[in-house]
Amino acid sequence: MKTAIVNLCRLLLATVFILSGFVKAVDSLGTQYKIEDYLQAMHLGITLPDFVTLALSIGVSATEFCIGIFLLFAIRRRFSSRLSVIIMAMMTPLTLWLALTDPISDCGCFGDAIVLTNWQTFWKNVVLLAAAVVVAIWPMKMIRFISESNQWIVINYSALFTLAISGWSLYDRPQFDFRPYHIGSDLRTGWMQMMEGKESPYADFFIERMDDGEDITEQVLDSKGYTFLLVTPYLEQADDSQLDLINQVYEYAQDYNYPFYGLTASGDKAIGLWRDVTGAEYPFCQTDGTTLKTIIRSNPGLVLLKDGVVIQKWSHNLLPDEYELDKPLEELPLGHLPDDSVAKRIASLLLWFVLPLVLLSIADRMWAWTKWIRKRKRLISYINKKEVKMRKKIVAGNWKMNMNLQDGIALAKELNETLKAEKPNCGVVICTPFIHLASIAQFLDQNIIGLGAENCADKEKGAFTGEVSAEMVKSTGAQYVILGHSERREYYKETPEILKEKVLLAQKNDLKVIFCIGESLEEREAGKQNEVVKAELEGSVFNLSEEDFRKIVIAYEPIWAIGTGKTATAEQAEEIHAYIRSIIAEKYGQAVADDTTILYGGSCKASNAPELFAKPDIDGGLIGGASLKAADFKGIIDAFK
């Protein structure tokens, strides 16, 4: 709701500012005159030079237009909303004063395009001030139409556009003429209506001969055919750079008997000076200065009437020359009403300003969209990678044949209390001799510490004296079993085939297998470590289905490092872990490989665990000697902190 209100207010402000700035820029001279009117009405007693009031006119229109664009596109949201509050907070009391004292009939906020009374202007400003305050309170609720990184294009384009419009209006004439003397205006009819006492904008329009002061307005407007009016509100300020062209037009008018009048508000002295400087021979008539400034925004400017209708206007910069004026007007295009309608000019405005911005916005939105997609893809792949990194981290203890029941229970209890008090950042498992399992399972919080056996039989049950089956292990409450440990392979001659059976039986009984692989020193020295681990995996676990393989934890334990105090360097370990993962990927695919936990074992201690576990393919450790003391084991677990 809040967002909707803010955006509604913002669009209202944007529309008004853009319209107001645009109509002022399109008629820079008109805006300049208005500023001069204001200064006079305020009785400030200062007369600013023309170039200052003109600069003010261009500045005011550019500021209004750009703020409107900023609000429309939600550019620099805090700045533009605060600026609009400041402007409205200044304009509202000013227009209240205008409404109360009425020194100027029309405030000129929309140039000549929309003429409001002073009270209408004041209430309009009250509404806009309220809207500006709403937007300034929640500027960040303005929805962006363009991304921040591309805002500079809109900012510069809008500023250049409004300055270009102002510049063009000064060089030529306002591209949109909202005054009663625009091309196509029927002055004769309007003036006649005024004479009949009807409401008319031509009340101040008169033409008086200089010599006898006779009003010849009717005569000029009533004359059939073409009449040239050279409009020079104040000759003292008129631009005389194009005097040759003016004289050429006059000569042309004489050649074809078209009446030609110079209209000015200046006196005889200024006219005499003008004649001296320009060699002008055309007759001058008196007309109201403000009316002349309204007729054409150029000093001098040329107006062509046909049967009292304005059919052409030229600024002094774009007067027709002798090459254009080589035939009677009737036969020339400029002797007829131009066909560039307002609709055409609006279309070109849309083409030059609105269309590029719309295209830019679309391109920007598409760019933002593709950026969003790319970001999302990156995020997904990052999450995936994280998930890869998130495969289960485990620190598992292998007590081997150590500790009697009481000592074992005491150690398990101590670990249990320690890790309950300070939750580990990885999975923790203790694998104990068979005789400890049932007792420890009673008190161990298996949500924190998993319990496992160090071995299980390769037979399901029966006459195998001294053996413990997987089912028995499971029945103690244990969840894990270490299989394939090098000591079992070496001392008890457990072959890959035997281990294959054990793995199957363990999984059948829902035990999670920690499957050990690793090369001997001779094999390492012969560079056969990859071959060895591959053969061990192929011999005992690569027969599993993908689903079952996913349940296996691999423990890479170089035999030469077990219980010897020699650790594989982190780089050596990472290298072979990566290799193991690659062969799992070959067999089961990358996803399975990425999900497989591969532990390192072999003289792992609290001191070297952090470096080892920091490697991307090392997901924890299988710890022998250092798992027999709670503090040592905890030190290794803490490597994941």
Ligand code: PEP
């Ligand atoms: C082990 O026997 O699995 C083992 C890694 O031992 P240690 O940590 O003592 O080298």
